[in-house]
Amino acid sequence: MKLSNITGRTPLLLWQLFLLLTVANPDVYLGLADIWFLPLLICFYGMFRKKTFVDNDTIQYHYGLLIYLILPTLISLIGYGIVSTGYLFSYALWILLHIATLNLNFTQKEIKKLLSAYIISGAIMGFLILYQRLDYYDSIYASRYTIQILGHERFDPNFLAACMVIPFILSITKQLFNYSLWNLVCLILIFLGVLFTASRGAMLSCSIGATTAFSIFAFRRRKVKYLIWGGFLVVILGYTVLNILPEASFERLFSKSYDDSSNEKRFVDWAVGFKAFENSWLFGYGMQGEMQIIKREVGVSMIAHNTYLAFLLQFGVIGFSVLAIGVMRLIKKTLLYKEYLVTAMVISTLFVVFFISGEVAVFLWVPLITASLVLQIKENNEVSSITDLL
Numbered sequence: 001m002k003l004s005n006i007t008g009r010t011p012l013l014l015w016q017l018f019l020l021l022t023v024a025n026p027d028v029y030l031g032l033a034d035i036w037f038l039p040l041l042i043c044f045y046g047m048f049r050k051k052t053f054v055d056n057d058t059i060q061y062h063y064g065l066l067i068y069l070i071l072p073t074l075i076s077l078i079g080y081g082i083v084s085t086g087y088l089f090s091y092a093l094w095i096l097l098h099i100a101t102l103n104l105n106f107t108q109k110e111i112k113k114l115l116s117a118y119i120i121s122g123a124i125m126g127f128l129i130l131y132q133r134l135d136y137y138d139s140i141y142a143s144r145y146t147i148q149i150l151g152h153e154r155f156d157p158n159f160l161a162a163c164m165v166i167p168f169i170l171s172i173t174k175q176l177f178n179y180s181l182w183n184l185v186c187l188i189l190i191f192l193g194v195l196f197t198a199s200r201g202a203m204l205s206c207s208i209g210a211t212t213a214f215s216i217f218a219f220r221r222r223k224v225k226y227l228i229w230g231g232f233l234v235v236i237l238g239y240t241v242l243n244i245l246p247e248a249s250f251e252r253l254f255s256k257s258y259d260d261s262s263n264e265k266r267f268v269d270w271a272v273g274f275k276a277f278e279n280s281w282l283f284g285y286g287m288q289g290e291m292q293i294i295k296r297e298v299g300v301s302m303i304a305h306n307t308y309l310a311f312l313l314q315f316g317v318i319g320f321s322v323l324a325i326g327v328m329r330l331i332k333k334t335l336l337y338k339e340y341l342v343t344a345m346v347i348s349t350l351f352v353v354f355f356i357s358g359e360v361a362v363f364l365w366v367p368l369i370t371a372s373l374v375l376q377i378k379e380n381n382e383v384s385s386i387t388d389l390l
Contacts, residue, residue: 011045012110014038015101016117022163022362023125026152030159031360032090039097046100058372059099061326066095068322069287072315076286080296087314088287090360098369102376111377112389115170118370122167123186125160126193133196143249145196161194161202162352162363166370168194169209169345174390176217198249201355205348212344216387266305266355273304277312284316290357307353307364314359330371337378341386342371 018038026034069091076083106114128147136144136157144157171187174180194202273290276297285293290310295301304310311320327350334343349367358364374386383389 011042011101011104012106012113014042014045015114018042019114019117019121019366020124022121023128023147024150025362026150028153028155028159029358030155030163030362031086032093032362032365033086033360036089036093039093042104043093043096043100046096046103058329059102061329062095062099065322065326066092066099068319069095072284072286072319074286075283076288079286080288082292083287084289084292087289087360091287094360094365098365098372101369102372105380106373106377108377108383108389111373114373115370115389118366119167119171119174119183119186119190122164122171122190122193125164126189126191129160129193129196130189143246144198145249156356157197158199158201158356159358159361159363161197161199162205162356162358162361164190164194165202165205165209165348165352165363166345166367168206169213169341169348170390172210173213173216173341173387176213177220177387178390195245196249201352205352208348208351209341209344212341216341269302269305270309272298272300272302273306273309273313277309280316281312282316283318284312284314284320286314288314290314303357305355305357307356307358310357310359327368330368330375333375334371337375339374339378339386342374346371 018035021035021038022030024035025031032039069088073083073088125147128149129145132145132147134146134148134154136146136154146154146157146160148154168187168190171183171190174183175187191206194206272294276294277284279297285297290304290313291301293313294304304313308320311323315323327346331343331346334340334346345367349364353361353364374389377383377389378386
């Protein structure tokens with residue numbers, strides 16, 4: 001059998017496994033370098049798949065982005081004598097994965113299965129958080145729960161919660177338009193999982209998605225009462241759930257959300273990161289880790305604590321603009337096709353990564369690839385809305 005005639009079943013299975021095994025990632029920050037094998041296999045299939053329908057503009061942009069990686073690599077190598085192969089490999093693989101996935105031209109049925117796997121991946125994380133009830137700080141005043149499996153280090157709760165944002169948005173939308181008991185269980189597990197991480201950024205991102213989903217549902221039904229009832233349901237559910245939250249978690253999320261030490265540290269991290277950025281603002285420092293850059297330029301071991309600042313440190317204003325163009329084109333296309341839920345998914349992702357450094361993380365790139373997939377099937381006139389895929 002020729003590789004060009006291989007059906008989408010194997011790549012689809014690989015994608016589903018990649019999503020479901022996210023929780024087995026040995027990287028506490030959920031990067032790609034340690035789970036490269038499945039994405040690389042998907043890229044292999046995508047390269048040899050017969051092209052039947054491809055968004056050429058998006059494909060050409062990503063090929064251009066891949067070529068652009070040469071510049072920061074040379075800047076880092078020539079200017080500083082070092083290159084972070086982990087970052088270089090991760091960026092290149094994410095871009096190739098985006099190209100290959102679009103080239104695979106998944107059908108409506110296949111994307112539906114892919115989105116279901118995405119929801120289940122979030123439910124698995126939520127279940128493990130509730131089952132293990134493992135405090136990230138090992139404190140008697142438990143405030144942030146996380147996961148530890150296969151002998152790996154504990155996941156950072158912010159990064160873990162960020163991975164559950166899109167599954168939550170997909171699940172709540174599916175529950176509104178295509179009710180099922182199984183999905184309701186998944187939705188509850190994801191919601192409680194995010195809540196028990198006490199991640200404020202993830203909670204706000206979920207709120208953006210939930211509000212959009214309820215608004216679309218109310219508009220489609222053309223009855224404001226659905227939106228009102230949805231608001232009452234959120235209030236009642238929130239009141240009920242907050243009673244089972246540890247006191248320290250409640251304080252972090254609500255009563256002391258803006259005056260705790262984590263916010264003070266984040267502001268310091270941003271200031272230090274920006275100081276390093278000012279020294280090489282046009283092209284950045286190239287393919288190096290942000291902590292490595294900040295330690296050399298400012299003299300302290302800190303991270304940027306912000307994905308956009310981390311991009312600026314590596315790629316400068318020029319490279320950051322190149323990345324921003326791709327994201328803006330994606331958002332513009334969601335608005336053009338009136339896929340406002342996909343818009344909310346992208347914006348929620350962009351919002352949650354503002355508070356953490358996730359430049360090569362699963363929770364940044366997978367949502368962007370998912371959004372491109374949905375728009376591709378929309379352009380192919382196979383569905384009228386993303387709700388048809390749930």
